[in-house]
Amino acid sequence: MGTDVNRQWRLKKRPQGMITESNFEYGEQPIPEPGDGEVLVQNLYLSFDPTLRGQMVDRASYVAPMQLGDVMRGGSAGVVVKSNNARFKVGDRVKGSGGWQDYFVTGNDDVLSLSKLADGVDIPHALSIFGITGLTAYFGLLDIGQPKPGDTVLVSGAAGATGSVVGQIAKLKGCRVIGIAGGQEKCDWLKRCAQFDATIDYKSENVHQRIRELCPKGVNVHFENVGGDIMEAALGALAMNARVVLCGGISSYNAEQAPPGPNSLMNLVITRSRIEGFIVLDYMEQFPRAIKELAQWMAEGKLLSQEDIQLGLENAPQTFMRLFNGKNRGKQILKL
């Protein structure tokens, strides 16, 4: 296995509006050599997250933007093939921020540095339920959303990597869970497999009306992954003292200009509610505890990790786009 070159996808052109294949450029480089203290990792799986879209444009955020010509960023997992670092030996299964390429070299001091996978952990699970998206669900729901037993929890982007975990954890905490997703197939899956109590198909149903029907006492916790009209509808249906967890707004990530926000903000006053943003990296010190609890729930059969695994590095741009055209169900992963 492995190639004798390092195939790579680089940022060719910053996107304006929806990303297309023209934003990316394919190339090949020699496989790099690790320097002192460094290791060479062969990527076996790439992980795709909506937040990368924001890093493709030249705008300050919580992570610095990519530069033109950079290898496309992204989480990855694979095996150590060369090591000049005592912490890692050849054959170790690891995950890190390897980017859209076959091989990468990394040192000790990266912020999101390389970590070994625990024995027995499936690599796709390491990138999904035990990765950034699963941890985002865990801390966003539990720390920011503070669900209580009996609460009604509404989740947008419910069939995505984060949303599907949010709903399942909310169920574990004794909540009634309503998911908003696009298409009957996703909705069926959420009810049948992920134990959601009810779903709203935003492609065929009136979201405002259905939220009111399904949440007659209002929404206690809303977990927002989408923004736009869906957020507006959710804010209009809050219960008293509701918590809106602002995780993402994928509906606007490809907009050329920031679209207007929800016109229902004043409902926060009437219902004494709050909207709160968060970044999962702030919880890094608590990741081990969270992963342990998630693994326990998995082992008990109470929590399902759903991955959408595409194949082949040549399909990296198309796989990334699945996040924005609504094709992915669960965590979007590419197997190399």
Next chain:
Amino acid sequence: MGTDVNRQWRLKKRPQGMITESNFEYGEQPIPEPGDGEVLVQNLYLSFDPTLRGQMVDRASYVAPMQLGDVMRGGSAGVVVKSNNARFKVGDRVKGSGGWQDYFVTGNDDVLSLSKLADGVDIPHALSIFGITGLTAYFGLLDIGQPKPGDTVLVSGAAGATGSVVGQIAKLKGCRVIGIAGGQEKCDWLKRCAQFDATIDYKSENVHQRIRELCPKGVNVHFENVGGDIMEAALGALAMNARVVLCGGISSYNAEQAPPGPNSLMNLVITRSRIEGFIVLDYMEQFPRAIKELAQWMAEGKLLSQEDIQLGLENAPQTFMRLFNGKNRGKQILKL
């Protein structure tokens, strides 16, 4: 003093868009007689609050809407002229929800029932700094905004009844305070009299740009009374872990359709910040403690109560409109 009829303003037509005199109807009724346990109060001052605009339309909120033909609601203060209630005697100075009329009868069991004014308290102060608007500033800033010494606090509607008190309390708590208000005169007053560190005149300055200039390290607490473009600008300039106190959105109260919300909500994610709404009535049990502290600051010369006092019941509609055309400075009051 007093009239031999009860002059009243009633809700004639629900407003669509900006309120006009045509929404109100003047009439005269006999002075009512108090029944068992009731008192008759002569209003000497009326208090006007933006929130009344919302109660003029037929929409559920935290207070039931007015009905057509109802006497216009509003806080008031005056004297007891007849009493069938042992708690009140003729001549007692009281405040309550008397509405836009010369006289009203009230019993013991109203939610916002009649209360006696403490000796020595000026009636306009009782309706402003020690009334709902002053208490809104107190609890909104301190409980929801949680300002810390050294924080930069931004206040919109800064020259209003609530905003002007918010800024002064923030100064007392060791914060740097920037106020946004309409017109040079208001801005000058905020700096000269209310001790604001700086002001932004939204009528003549670029609010986005000026916030960035005046708050180079970002806004730690934003107290929002206005909404719309001003809120959008404030959300775009938040510091990390900022608190946005959502008190009101007067810019949209007269809109026929709810205008779009701020397009900068995703900045809450990047800055790990929150927007939180509140209703001051939830703090009712703590009002005595707050009034005591506000009075102490007043007595020490650290807090200024600003009232805008107009004259004559015949001018009630015009006086109410001053809240929406930006004419009032401080608490809008009408002396009968």
